[in-house]
Amino acid sequence: MKNERQTEESQVEKFARYLQTNGMKFTKERRIILESAFATHRHFEVDDLLFQLRSNNKRVSKATIYRTLPLLVRSGLLREVHDDDKHTHYEHIYGHEHHDHLICLNCGKIIEFGNPIIESLQDEVCKQHEFTPVKHRYEILGYCRECVGKGHP
Amino acid sequence: MKNERQTEESQVEKFARYLQTNGMKFTKERRIILESAFATHRHFEVDDLLFQLRSNNKRVSKATIYRTLPLLVRSGLLREVHDDDKHTHYEHIYGHEHHDHLICLNCGKIIEFGNPIIESLQDEVCKQHEFTPVKHRYEILGYCRECVGKGHP
């Protein structure tokens, strides 16, 4: 939670800069949410944050979390991840290399993968269609080795 | 709506086969929903279907639509598409080549693209991770030429 001091500092700075640029304030609630979001090194959803905050006796309302997470996304610190689940999940992107996901439909395990060739082909596709990409969503759903071993097709 | 008679017949057959295989009945409601889903050649959502049915004086309850669309997905006739919108969209896949989407964040336009090289690289990625793919979600979000021309970044 307190390791990687340098990058953690810059996360705070980056968020602060984003907020300031847009005439918003860096409140203590937003700081708490930022810290909590980066305390885990896994994907998380709103309820995970809420639970974690309650465990640490920090009180931030659900509404504020729902309001703050999109700010963290826009500031380039988080990214939305789409399970087949209903609700939105998030993961860190700041300080992490870009990657996409293999998601197991049985156990929910998430395997990260990155493929530069795919990325460059993607850029080419966009160029062909005169399309200016902003972000993408690339998830392969299926079954991991363990679950296939257990007979899940 | 009545063109492509051959493929339309096989859609019905394919759905009928799927239902029978799973001990389900091919009711007239399910047939109406199937026909309606394939009447459009665009992406659609539940409300689109409802509106269309009402316009044609066909009465199928919302619940039945919600129950039937997943069956059409499982039978291999439809595919879910994820806008950045909240609710689920669907598109035909039966009789169409596989493709993915470029989605304009401003006007919502959807451009289809298919890239065999990306597909094969994807298979390779799965092999490397001993992952058995079932389906994927690959959407590139950004701005189309027209919207960039109009100053949308």
Add this chain to the structure above:
DNA sequence: TCTGAAATTGAGAAGCAATCGCAAAACAGG
């Protein structure tokens, strides 16, 4: 340090897509 405009928060209400429960209806096979 004090002041006031502007932004933010919290708590609950509201929205809304999707799901559920159950009685009535439709089916299929005998």
Add this chain to the structure above:
DNA sequence: CCTGTTTTGCGATTGCTTCTCAATTTCAGA
């Protein structure tokens, strides 16, 4: 025409997310 099963429709319900608005906090300038 019975009989057991599946399906439908309706309304109610769920569960995530957003909204409303009064109260609070923040920050720049006095």
